[in-house]
Amino acid sequence: MFLGKVIGSVWATQKEEGMDNLKLMVVQPTDFQDRDAGATVIAADRIGAGVGDKVIVSRGSPARMLFEGLKVPIDAMIVGIVDSYEVASPDEGE
Known part of the structure; x- marks a missing residue:
């Protein structure tokens, strides 16, 4: 999984079976300091x-596991909307 920020939407009127009601979003992976951390991905x-x-994004086989019994061509899935997070700085605890 990775942390990211939704930066756009993708509209596709024709999609593979099983993707009919899925919204597709463009996600920019980020680190915990809100800096870009990789190439953008399209996530269901x-x-x-x-x-x-x-958002929190799951990739690969775990993303497809959310579609019980269906063979859906999904590589990335938004699995959570982040309200807040806390990360200790490297200096803390010394």
Whole structure:
């Protein structure tokens, strides 16, 4: 999984079977300091993320596991909308 920010939407009127009601979002992976951390990905979204939301994205086989019994060609899936997070700085604890 990775942390990212939704930066756009993708509209596709023709999609593979099983993807009919999936919204597709463009996600920029980020690190915990909100810096870009990799190439953008298109992620399926069933939970209602929008542009500007910080999200958790699952990739690969775990993303497809959310579609019980269906063979859906999904490589990335938004699995959470982040409300907040806390990360200790490397200096803490010394």
